[in-house]
Amino acid sequence: MTEDARVGETLQAGALRGIGARPRLHEWLRPWRRxxxxxxxxxxxxIVLVLLIAAIFPQQLAPYDPYTTESRTRGETPSWEHPLGRDEVGRDILSRLIYGTRVALLVGLGATAFSGGVGVLVGAVAGFFGGRVDTILSRLxxxxMAFPDLILIMVFVALIGPNLANAMLGIIITMWAQYARLVRAEVLSLREREFIVAARAVGVRTPRILFRHVLPNVMGPVIVLATLNIATAILLESSLSFIGLGVQPPEPxxxxxxxxxxxxxxxxxxxxxxxGVAIAITVLxxxxxxxGLRDFADPRSKLR
Known part of the structure; x- marks a missing residue:
């Protein structure tokens, strides 16, 4: 008898009563209504949709080349031809903002995805196995988390060299611990639940339990944290670029x-x-x- 068949029998026996039941339509719609x-x-x-469109189609949306300089019109104030004006060397500001969206989302989404993947794996292993493994990973x-994110990233980038890739790597190194702590706490509350105990009782292997039954149940809070951390990563990249440790000229x-x-x-x-307005709007x-995703993922949230 296969593992899935044994788990299915356990479900039918009532140990996992309600877990395998198909949610009613109104139960699916309730979080979307919230x-x-x-x-x-x-x-x-x-806002996020507009940013994604700008990042994917910068060449189609930008009215000018973001690298073309014009010394005779540097510092030009906003006009019909240049809605946001020109910068200190005559480059079109609107075009550079649009291309800068690509950098911001690359760092925000990329750093969040990598740090989230590492943190989820570490937190799941620590919470599920416990004991010495949990102690070692928790101390790590x-x-x-004992160091301020920006200070740690600045030291890291200053040691290996300032550029966008190193800035992203520094952000990943500082952000993964948040996911690890969150996932560990969630897994600790799940590992003694009836459906996990039942899966162990019928001989389901540990990796299968972890990836098939545990991790899907902790992804709601992880997605919420990831969405908020995208804004944090964009702020960190902007801060690093501002002090010369991130993107280097002439990149937008x-x-x-x-x-x-x-x-x-x-x-x-x-x-x-x-x-400044672009950074503020993106973070907001x-x-x-x-x-909104926090309310969506929280089953205790009620409609009013």
Whole structure:
């Protein structure tokens, strides 16, 4: 008899009563109704969608080449031809903001995906096996979380060299511990549940239990944390680029645009205004979306 057949018999026997039942339609719709009633989450979803479109199709959306300079029109204020004006060397600011979206989302999504993958695996192993394995991994997590993220990344990037790849690697190194701690706590509460005990009783192998039955039940909180951490990663990248440890000139980055424009803030305030607004809107968009997903994933949330 196969493992799936034995687990199926256990389900039918009642040990997992209700787990295998197919949810009714209204049960599927309830979390979506919560999400769509959360107005700020809809605003966040629209912002994120616009950012994704800008990041995927920058060549089609940008009106000018973001690298082309024009010394005679540097610092030009917004006009019909250049809605956001030109920067200190005559480059179109709108085009550079659009191309900068690609950098921001590359770091935000990429660093979050890699750090989340590492953290989920470490947290699941620590919480499921417990004992000495849990102690060692938990102390490792505590060590990484003891340092401020930005300070640790600055030291790391300063040692190996400033560029976008190293900045992403530094963000991954600092963010994975958050997922590990979250997943460990969730797994500790799940490993003694009836459906896990039943799976062990019928001889299901540990890796199968972990990846088939445990991890799917902890992904809700992980997705919420990941959405919020995308905004954090974008802020970290902008901060690193601002101090010269992230994206290097002439590549378009919102943080780098702030850094190069700060010397002209009194004469050409639009050089720093628009990149700052872009960062703020992006962070708010992902935070609003994360709040909506938190209500979506929380079964205790009730409609009002």
């Amino acid at each position: 999400f769509f009633r959360h107005r700020l989450s809809l605003v966040g979803a629209v 997590v505590d060590t990484f 980055s919102w943080g780098l645009m702030l850094a190069t424009g700060r010397a002209y803030i009194l004469k050409y305030p639009h050089l720093v205004t628009f990149p 968009g992902f935070n609003f979306l994360g709040e």
